[in-house]
Amino acid sequence: MSLSESWLAQLQVEGGRVTAPRRAVVEILAETDRALNPAEVYELARRRHPAIGLVTVYRTIERLEALRLIERIHQHDGCHAFLRAAQGHEHVLLCERCGRALRFVGDDLEDLIRSLQERTGFIIREHWLQLFGLCPACQT
Amino acid sequence: MSLSESWLAQLQVEGGRVTAPRRAVVEILAETDRALNPAEVYELARRRHPAIGLVTVYRTIERLEALRLIERIHQHDGCHAFLRAAQGHEHVLLCERCGRALRFVGDDLEDLIRSLQERTGFIIREHWLQLFGLCPACQT
DNA sequence: ACAACTAAAGAAAACCGTTGTCAATAGCTA
């Protein structure tokens, strides 16, 4: 079963229905390795289902985010892009030019976090790590 | 010279003028150790200069950000808060409840970044690291 | 101190991404 099919199935389990506009949005977000904002999703979705409305894009994004199938990505030029969610403890490496995204593991912040907790008295519950750069294709 | 005075001096060097509303915003952002959004800055600034308008808050934030004296902070509940800028290579530890912010150094991502560059072909130019938790006062 | 210049102010309106409303449509289930 493809990723899009699996996402649609998860929507169905929650009482959701599989419709053509929803399928268009799901396929784009499941299959694209770039952070896309709602307007970009809309533009791409219209190629698969021209009658789709922007509002439906927003609503589908909202549902997918609630199911933790996609997540919001924070960038210099705004925080309105979405990307397939991380699986487990992963972070993301983003191309600043084209938005291409790669997940990675292997950051080791345990010692830093432990020592900061001791020094500051904070209880640290979460960390965000994002790397930015240029993907091979954008290095001209 | 206090930090606020230094910021106002930097605005003057750029041809800016020192006014009462601007001074109110500058003092709040220079002296507060919490990430504040424009509405919060406005509310605090009104205590020092009741006639100030929200638009002036936005304009002053814009100027301070351009001078790299403050920077935008990304959080779960939005990305509209501002904080005194990092000095050199620092990251930030934020209290999820009250927004209190602490800068820290000592993250060591060199090896990870080098190995990711080799494995992925990306050129990595920047990294964002933020820690979230509860400050001592908010641990109830 | 004064005048001249112009940056900055506040008020109001515009802007625009996002969210809410609503009647019509179309998945799903029995």
Place this chain on the structure above:
DNA sequence: TAGCTATTGACAACGGTTTTCTTTAGTTGT
């Protein structure tokens, strides 16, 4: 196949931010 209702698209509303415009006031040179 019929009935129920989730979802749709059109449209309006919303709210944070930006723009416009006129007035105020900080700065500079005399």
